[in-house]
Amino acid sequence: MGKIWLVTGASRGLGREIARAAFDAGETVVATARSADGVRDAFGSDNDRLHALALDIVDSEAAKSVVAEVVARFGAIDVLVNNAGYAELGFFETFTDAAVRRQFEVNLFGTMNVARAVVPHMRERRSGLIVTISSVSGLVSNAGGAVYSASKFAVEGWMEGFAQELAPFGVRSLLVEPGMLRTDFMDQKSASFGSIDIPDYAEAIAQYRAFVKEANGNQPGDPKLLAARIVALASQGEAPSRFVFGDDARQWASAKVDQMRREIAQSADRG
Template structure:
């Protein structure tokens, strides 16, 4: 646990609504200093009016590396340092991969993955020179599981998880802590955005993507996690120096990830002999290929 008590300086992407806004409000209410970013900073005017010099609102499209560097500079100019980066901006659209326009697929990857890369790259030199800091990547349980219809979104979140694991090792020697936070369902606008432009499904995708859409309709409004509680937890984590590279949030995230890990372990055991058969030292007859249930 960190013994530091002075207020921290936060940079939060995607602060206009949902979890990003909840994190900004929670940090500000706790006396922290915040650079809250959004594509349109006018959406943050009420927070700026309320908290005055404790906050800066900045325009940021996370796919723009130059804008990311400018947002970090805003924190330095206003508060002299940067302690906590929250990479929250992101979105997903539901559609079969075959029916996902290439431009939409790329836009999801650019925002959900390269947006994280851009802002992290901009912040790292500051955190390294300070010899301290926290980076929280708002990922998803979909960064360790999969669901038909979310190919671009979940591909990006899986990439965020791998990126986080690597840089958490690189940054640990100079006391910068990196964690991918992986919530399940939260009561935010994510589901509405995800279902905003669903194409008429090809009949062949009804059993897979169609099933997800049915589940989503039942899910909206009944999500497990409270964004306010998530934001309060992130505030606590920012003062803790012993964090894992991945942290699931929500009982549903625990359930879905646990089921996925069990299935992976079963596959790995069933195919163990096949996996080992490619070694130079392997001998004997080729193992039979298992039949999956």
């Protein structure tokens, strides 16, 4: 039967590719999305190694219920892929407070809900891997990405510390930080823009929206390749704690590291 995988946000995009890659590798996959029908539309009907379940990750009780159902049926969850999320793309002042809080409710607190439900079973077995789909935007922020990056920076900080808490119990962590992937992440199914009109930002926002429209569907990163890499890393006994995927992501992350080195050195020079 192989390992038991639980993948959130599996009806489309990277989550769908990860679920498919794990299944093709002989693993048993429980694929979740807010609608189980959405998962079945992507994969077809359930079979011995592929099961679709409905899960809205912001519902902590639903997360507990799904995890209990999976453990009761299969006896374990070996790999959790915390993938579900979306992006608020736009300038910070154009977002309502409710929109910003919703971004954190899904990307951070929803991800925490699923981990909180799964981890006790992994600790009990002294085994397991948590794959958290972050983004290079969890390392580097820019104009138009402040709110989304803030949620991913928070995910990074949480998992970096949580991973150290879990390590003594044999539970491993992999933070995945992709660059721009050719998925529907930038279309209206996954991305949302600010609703407050601020004339000072009008020209910059128009340019940013044009960039997003042009980039959508033309991103350099191959989600199938990333999915295959994640499945391969999950099979290793000593997987890295971070995996930066894509030339764009590595360039941005390296530039950020170089900038931080310079600023740290400058701070020392100034006493």
